[in-house]
Amino acid sequence: MNDFELSKNFSFYELAKTDNKNFAESNIIEAAIYKDALYNLCADILERVYDMYAKKPLITSAFRCADLNKVLGGAPNSQHIKGEAADFILEEVSNEEIFLRLRNSNLFYGQLIWEKFGASSWIHISLGYPYxxxxxxxxxxxxxxxxxKDFGKKQCL
Ligand SMILES: [Zn+2]
Known part of the structure; x- marks a missing residue:
């Protein structure tokens, strides 16, 4: 299946790709089923982050089919399996800075998680209501x- 634009700055492959060779093709095929959620993830979240920093979020993992998600140890009900969540980093910006800035912004998200695992660290963000x-x-x-480590919740809009 060919790549296509999900939004001004993000392509379908960027959100459907995986480094896991066993799922390289099947994950892209299954991601197409969830393209409406992926469109919204780009428009409502990722493009907003891009605008805030004038810098493109580098997607490390977005859509994951259920089997890939299991292999990666993701939660069984993870929004990644519905195309509603993305993990990303920003070059030359710390994840702490991103976490705090997005948390204090007016961005409407589902979950915002600063994930740290060993030496790796990234930001997980997902679509909120109605997802x-x-x-x-x-x-x-x-x-x-x-x-x-820390839990906080802003007032719902
Ligand atoms: Zn994630």
Whole structure:
């Protein structure tokens, strides 16, 4: 399946690709089923982050089919399996700075997580309502080596 534009700055492949060779093709094929969510993830979240920093978020993992998600140890109900979540970093910007800035911005998200695992660190962000319930939107916390370190929730819009 050919690549196509999801938004001004993001292509379908960027959100559907995986480094795991066993899922390289199947993950892209399955991602197409969730392209409406991926469009919204780009328009409502990733393009907004791009605008805030005038810098492109580098997607490390967005859509994951259920089997890939299992291999990667993701939560079974992860929004990644519905094309509703992306993990990213920004070159030359610390994840702490991104986490705090997005948490204090007016960006409407589902979950904002600063994930740290060993020497790796990235930002997980997902779509909020209607993809999650209103009460389960705007959750933000830190996960360090599997343990939740801090939890905060903003007032729901
Ligand atoms: Zn994630």
């Amino acid at each position: 999650r319930t209103k009460t389960r939107s705007l959750e933000s916390f830190i996960i360090e080596d599997g343990a939740v």
